Amino acid sequence: MITDEVRPLLKNYDNIxxxxxxxxxxxxxxxxxxxxxxxxxxxxYILADAISACHELEIPLALDRMRDTGAVVTTSEAMLxxxxxxxSDSNDKPISDLIKAERANTAKALETLxxxxxxxxxxxx
Numbered sequence: 001m002i003t004d005e006v007r008p009l010l011k012n013y014d015n016i017x018x019x020x021x022x023x024x025x026x027x028x029x030x031x032x033x034x035x036x037x038x039x040x041x042x043x044x045y046i047l048a049d050a051i052s053a054c055h056e057l058e059i060p061l062a063l064d065r066m067r068d069t070g071a072v073v074t075t076s077e078a079m080l081x082x083x084x085x086x087x088s089d090s091n092d093k094p095i096s097d098l099i100k101a102e103r104a105n106t107a108k109a110l111e112t113l114x115x116x117x118x119x120x121x122x123x124x125x
Contacts, residue, residue: 001026001029001030001033002030002033002034002037002040010034010040010042013042014042014043015042015043015044015045016034016042016043016044016045017045017047017079018030018031018044018045018046018047018051018071019047019050019051019076020050020051020052021051021052021053022052022053022054023051023052023053023058023059023062023063024053024058024059024061024062027046027051027062027066028062028065028066031044031046031066031069031071032066032069035066035069035070035071036069043072044066044070044071044072045071045072045073045074045079046063046066046067046071046072046073046074047074047075047076047079048063048073048074048075048110049075049076049077049106049109049110050076056112075106075110076106077099077103077106080095080099081099084096
């Protein structure tokens with residue numbers, strides 16, 4: 001949900017990245033506000049490996065609803081690469097190194113939070 005404290009800051013941004021806890025409550029309500037209230041109407045990105053819920057089965061349901069409403073569901077790694085662009089800037093190397101160093105943790109988070117429906121797919125390192 002968009003609070004009164006945040007509302008005036010939104011005019012400065014067209015793209016919003018959401019992360020946090022309680023995907024089916026806090027993240028979902030914030031995304032719906034940003035996507036459905038005409039005066040906001042922002043491009044909303046949800047980092048699937050950076051959200052959680054007390055009941056993990058709530059996560060895919062919340063992600064589906066946010067996606068259906070117009071949010072872009074992606075991962076922290078994909079978002080970092082998108083923000084870096086072509087990666088030619090020398091300042092991008094530490095970020096690239098961090099992504100490589102955290103690859104196993106990212107895979108574990110994705111497998112835990114977003115299990116493949118077949119139950120057979122795994123993410124290799």
